[in-house]
Amino acid sequence: xxxxxxxxxxxxxxxxxxxxxxxxxxxxxxxxxxxxxxxxxxxxxxxxxxxxxxxxxxxxxxxxxxxxxxxxxxxxxxxxxxxxxxxxxxxxxxxxxxxxxxxxxxxxxxxxxxxxxxxxxxxxxxxxxxxxxxxxxxxxxxxxxxxxxxxxxxxxxxxxxxxxxxxxxxxxxxxxxxxxxxxxxxxxxxxxxxxxxxxxxxxxxxxxxxxxxxxxxxxxxxxxxxxxxxxxxxxxxxxxxxxxxxxxxxxxxxxxxxxxxxxxxxxxxxxxxxxxxxxxxxxxxxxxxxxxxxxxxxxxxxxxxxxxxxxxxxxxxxxxxxxxx
Amino acid sequence: xxxxxxxxxxxxxxxxxxxxxxxxxxxxxxxxxxxxxxxxxxxxxxxxxxxxxxxxxxxxxxxxxxxxxxxxxxxxxxxxxxxxxxxxxxxxxxxxxxxxxxxxxxxxxxxxxxxxxxxxxxxxxxxxxxxxxxxxxxxxxxxxxxxxxxxxxxxxxxxxxxxxxxxxxxxxxxxxxxxxxxxxxxxxxxxxxxxxxxxxxxxxxxxxxxxxxxxxxxxxxxxxxxxxxxxxxxxxxxxxxxxxxxxxxxxxxxxxxxxxxxxxxxxxxxxxxxxxxxxxxxxxxxxxxxxxxxxxxxxx
Numbered sequence: 001x002x003x004x005x006x007x008x009x010x011x012x013x014x015x016x017x018x019x020x021x022x023x024x025x026x027x028x029x030x031x032x033x034x035x036x037x038x039x040x041x042x043x044x045x046x047x048x049x050x051x052x053x054x055x056x057x058x059x060x061x062x063x064x065x066x067x068x069x070x071x072x073x074x075x076x077x078x079x080x081x082x083x084x085x086x087x088x089x090x091x092x093x094x095x096x097x098x099x100x101x102x103x104x105x106x107x108x109x110x111x112x113x114x115x116x117x118x119x120x121x122x123x124x125x126x127x128x129x130x131x132x133x134x135x136x137x138x139x140x141x142x143x144x145x146x147x148x149x150x151x152x153x154x155x156x157x158x159x160x161x162x163x164x165x166x167x168x169x170x171x172x173x174x175x176x177x178x179x180x181x182x183x184x185x186x187x188x189x190x191x192x193x194x195x196x197x198x199x200x201x202x203x204x205x206x207x208x209x210x211x212x213x214x215x216x217x218x219x220x221x222x223x224x225x226x227x228x229x230x231x232x233x234x235x236x237x238x239x240x241x242x243x244x245x246x247x248x249x250x251x252x253x254x255x256x257x258x259x260x261x262x263x264x265x266x267x268x269x270x271x272x273x274x275x276x277x278x279x280x281x282x283x284x285x286x287x288x289x290x291x292x293x294x295x296x297x298x299x300x301x302x303x304x305x306x307x308x309x310x311x312x313x314x315x316x317x318x319x320x321x322x323x324x325x
Numbered sequence: 326x327x328x329x330x331x332x333x334x335x336x337x338x339x340x341x342x343x344x345x346x347x348x349x350x351x352x353x354x355x356x357x358x359x360x361x362x363x364x365x366x367x368x369x370x371x372x373x374x375x376x377x378x379x380x381x382x383x384x385x386x387x388x389x390x391x392x393x394x395x396x397x398x399x400x401x402x403x404x405x406x407x408x409x410x411x412x413x414x415x416x417x418x419x420x421x422x423x424x425x426x427x428x429x430x431x432x433x434x435x436x437x438x439x440x441x442x443x444x445x446x447x448x449x450x451x452x453x454x455x456x457x458x459x460x461x462x463x464x465x466x467x468x469x470x471x472x473x474x475x476x477x478x479x480x481x482x483x484x485x486x487x488x489x490x491x492x493x494x495x496x497x498x499x500x501x502x503x504x505x506x507x508x509x510x511x512x513x514x515x516x517x518x519x520x521x522x523x524x525x526x527x528x529x530x531x532x533x534x535x536x537x538x539x540x541x542x543x544x545x546x547x548x549x550x551x552x553x554x555x556x557x558x559x560x561x562x563x564x565x566x567x568x569x570x571x572x573x574x575x576x577x578x579x580x581x582x583x584x585x586x587x588x589x590x591x592x593x594x595x596x597x598x599x600x601x602x603x604x605x606x607x608x609x610x611x612x613x614x615x616x617x618x619x620x621x622x623x624x625x
Binding site: 026027029030031033034035036037038039040041042044045047048051052054055102103104106107109110111113114115123125126127128129130132133134135136137138139140141143144145191194195198222223224225227245248249251252253254255259279282283286287298301304305308309312313316 | 352361362363365372375383430432463470490493524554557601611
C-alpha cells in the first residue's frame with residue numbers, strides 16, 4: 001500500500017497537496033476557540049470566588065472568626081457579624097425544605113403514577129412554567145397577596161392561641177402580625193423550589209424500569225406500596241440530590257426573600273418575626289455601603305459562596321452517580 | 326413518561342385485582358397517598374393560577390396609553406410610562422445573549438466533540454453544572470468588583486456582562502446535550518469525505534443539532550430576562566430616557582419593578598405591576614416557544 005501511495009505521489013505531485021486538509025489553519029483556530037470558551041467557564045467560576053474573597057478579606061481580617069458568630073451589625077460603630085444573616089438563611093431554607101420536599105415528591109408521584117394520560121402533559125407544563133416565573137414576581141406575590149392573607153388567617157389566630165405558652169409561645173408568636181417574616185420567606189422559597197425538585201424527581205422515577213413497577217402491581221401491591229417499597233428505594237440517592245439542588249437554590253435566592261422577610265437586623269426567637277438572609281442583606285445594603293460595611297457584605301457573600309457551592313457539588317455528585325449507573 | 330403508558334389502565338389506576346378484599350390499613354395508606362399527591366399538584370396549579378391572576382388584574386390596572394411611549398415619571402408625579410425600562414432591558418438582554426451565545430456554543434462544542442474522555446472536560450462540565458445553579462447575587466458581586474468599581478460607575482456594559490455570565494452555563498449545557506444526541510455515523514460520514522473536524526462540526530453536527538441549540542439560547546434568554554439581583558449592583562437604574570451611552574446606569578425592567586413596587590407612590594406601584602405583567606408574559610411565552618421548538622424537532 002505504501003508503495004502505491006508513493007507511486008501516485010510521484011506521478012501526480014498535486015495529489016499530495018490534496019491529502020493535506022486545505023483548512024489546517026482554520027481547523028486549529030476553531031479548536032482553539034472551543035478550548036478557550038471552555039476555559040472561560042472555569043475562569044468565571046474562579047473569578048467569582050477570587051473577587052468575593054478579595055472584597056471580603058478586610059472584614060475577615062478585622063473581625064477574625066468572630067465575624068461568623070457575632071450578632072452585631074452596627075453601621076455607626078463599624079461592628080459587623082454574620083450570625084443573624086446565617087441563621088436567617090439556614091432557617092428559611094430549612095422551612096422551605098420541610099414544606100417544599102413533600103410537595104415536590106407528591107407532585108412527582110402524581111405525575112408518574114396517578115395522573116391520567118391526557119392530563120399528564122398540561123400538568124407537567126404548569127409545574128414547569130412555575131420554574132420560569134422570575135423570582136421578583138414571587139416576591140411581589142408573596143408581599144402583596146400571600147402576606148396579608150397569612151397575617152390574617154394564620155399569624156393572628158396562632159399568636160392568640162399560643163400566647164403565654166412555653167416554647168411554642170415564643171416560637172410562634174408574632175409581635176407585629178404583618179405577614180412578613182422568616183416563615184413567610186420559607187413558604188415562598190418552598191413554592192420556588194417545588195418545580196425544580198419535582199421535575200428532577202419525576203425524571204428519576206421515569207427512569208426506573210417499568211417491569212419493576214409492573215411486577216409489584218402484579219403481586220397486588222397498592223400504589224402506596226409501590227411508591228414506598230419499589231420507587232423510593234430505587235431513586236433515593238438521586239431524590240436526595242434533587243433536594244440538595246433545591247436547597248442550593250433556596251440558600252442563594254435573593255429577590256423573593258428580600259420582599260417578604262422583613263429585613264430585620266436582630267435575632268428573633270419567633271419564626272413569625274422579620275429577619276434577614278445573607279442574600280437579602282447584600283441586596284438591601286450593598287448600594288449604600290461604604291468602607292468596612294462593603295467588605296463585611298462581601299465577606300457575607302463569601303460565606304454564601306462556600307455554603308451553596310458545597311451543597312451544589314454534593315447535589316450534582318448524587319444526581320450524576322445515579323444517571324451513570 | 327412513555328414507559329408508564331405501557332401499563333394497562335387498570336394497573337396504572339392501581340386498583341388491586343382482589344377488589345374490596347384489601348386490608349383496611351393498606352387501603353387507608355393508599356388512599357392517603359393518592360389524595361395527598363393530588364392535593365400537592367392542585368396546590369402547585371393554584372399558586373401558578375393565583376400569580377397569573379394577580380399579574381393580570383393589577384397589571385391591566387397599571388396599563389395606560391403612555392406606558393410604552395414615555396419614560397418613568399419622577400417620584401410622586403402622575404402619568405409617565407416604562408418605555409425607557411423596556412428599552413434598557415432589551416439592550417441588556419441583547420448584550421447578555423450576544424456575549425453568551427458564541428462562548429456557550431463553543432464551550433459546549435468543546436465538551437461534546439473535543440473533550441470526550443478528557444479529565445479537563447469532566448471538570449469543566451461539572452463546574453458548569455454548578456455554575457448553572459449558582460446564586461445570581463454572587464455573580465452581581467463579581468461583576469461589581471470586576472467592572473463597576475474599576476470604571477467608577479454603574480454601567481449598562483456591566484449589567485450585560487452579568488447577564489451573559491448567567492446565560493452561558495445554560496447554553497453550554499444544552500449545546501453539549503444536543504450535540505451528544507447527534508449520531509456518530511454522521512460525523513464519520515463527514516470525516517470520510519475528507520472534511521477536517523472543524524468542517525464536520527460546523528456543517529454536519531451543528532446543523533443536525535441546530536433546533537436544540539436554538540432552544541438553549543431561548544431558554545437562556547428566558548432565564549436572564551427576569552434576573553434582578555445581579556443588575557442591582559451593575560446596571561442599577563435610571564429614571565431618565567434611554568441613552569446610547571452604556572457607560573452610565575441604565576433603566577431596566579426588573580430593577581424598576583423592584584424599586585417601584587416597594588415605593589409609597591400609587592402611580593409607581595401601578596407601573597411596577599404593568600412591568601411585571603409584561604415581563605412575565607414575555608418569559609412564559611419564551612419558555613413555551615422553546616418547548617415547541619423541541620417538540621417540532623422530535624416530530625421530524
